Amino acid sequence: MSGAGPRPAPAAAGPEGLAALAGALRAHPSIRGKRAIAAATAELGLGAASAGQPGDDAAVLPRPGGGYDLLAGEGFIPAFVADDPWFAGWCGVMVNLSDIAAMGGRAVALIDQVWAPSAEAAAPMMAGLRAAAEAYGVPVVGGHTNYAGRELSLAVSVFGRAEALISGAAARPGETLIAAVDLRGAYRPSFDNFCAALDVAPERLRADLALLPELAEAGLVRAGKDISQGGIAGTALMLAECSGAGIDIDLDALVLPGGTDPERWLRSFPSFGFLLTARPQDAAAVCARFAARDISATVIGTVTPGSAVTFRSGGAAALFWDHAATPYLGLAPKEPSHA
Structure with missing residues (x-):
């Protein structure tokens, strides 16, 4: 505190x-x-009226039967990950769940994308990911792992649902x-x-x-x-x-x-x-x-x-x-x- x-x-x-x-x-x-x-949205040809509502905290996909599916992702600068790998892993979960909540949604599942020189180097970051997923009650259900990277790198994505949008x-x-x-x-x-x-x-x-x-x-x-x-x-x-x-x-x-x-x-x-x-x-x-x-x-x-x-x-x-x-x-x- x-x-x-x-x-x-x-x-x-x-x-x-x-x-x-x-x-x-x-x-x-x-x-x-x-x-x-x-710059990124211009390169992709995206605007405010494009599918998914670019600029929001999560992409919004209306469901045919009502409500919305939500997709979001976060990548982390290498300096942040290297400074505190465990906390970076925790943040990979926390900030994604915040994005879904900011849209009026509830998170359903996460996937991670991990690069590291070895499993040992990745261990603190993975421990942070696991701890946050367990604390918030949202599972990591898959992702991409490469233990032949030159440095620790992390990105995490989330799927959620909303009945009413923010x-x-x-x-x-x-x-x-x-x-x-x-x-x-x-x-x-x-x-x-x-x-x-x-x-x-x-x-x-x-x-x-x-x-x-x-x-x-x-x-x-x-x-x-x-x-x-x-x-x-x-x-x-x-x-x-x-x-x-x-x-x-x-x-x-x-x-x-x-x-x-x-x-x-x-x-x-x-x-x-x-x-x-x-x-x-x-x-x-x-x-x-x-x-x-x-x-x-x-x-x-x-x-x-x-x-x-x-x-x-x-x-x-x-x-x-x-x-x-x-x-x-x-x-x-x-x-x-x-x-």
Whole structure:
């Protein structure tokens, strides 16, 4: 656990400080790294209207009889895997299940793709995969293994199902933006990964993720994304662009782990974190569902018309990103979103 309890974010130091914060995040590799998606989708000829809903946390395939099949996958940079192979294996499961939950779904099964110089070199990574699969109750049912690789490499894919969708392309102007994050954890020694999933009862992990499909099926949430690489700032930008909207983020409303720098928190990758939008009249009910499980959930902003993601603090405002002027994923809809 972190050494101090959650606290509100301190106000940025005036307009200059807010602009500096926005500029630092715009330039950070965790934010800019997602722009590779734009190149990949262009090379594959994919757009916002393509099959599977590119830009969402999982590919969406409607089932003929109703509901949706969901497919997602995650690959990990070699430096992350080499730094902590066991945790990389755990993350291979955890982040995929988060993607399925972010879509309002429940995970069914996982497959892994592993490269390593030997079985011995792969053992810690495989142990992490196994531990997480057992903790979350989702089996690894197959995959691809190569023990003649030059270095440890890992990718994991997941299959899930949803009855009601939460989509990263469905935010509408006038809706409130809610950040739901489990703050009962601490940063890992390297990188900006905030983990609240280790040394936790499996029942808690499973029930926490179940909140997302429950919210979708109750009609309380229909738009959102899990907070991934790029943190709150980058995830809000992806949500805004894919929805054809803007987002105002009230930095003064953020709740941070004790002792955390706001800039770091805005780019951090929490083990359990989601940005969700809801009708203003539903926001309290959404936050209450998370609070009942001791998960922080706070209204931190508003979906707006336009294409600007803007930071606000202490009466000042600073543009973080305008996705119409500078596309991010390149997956904006042809028509802007309307309330």
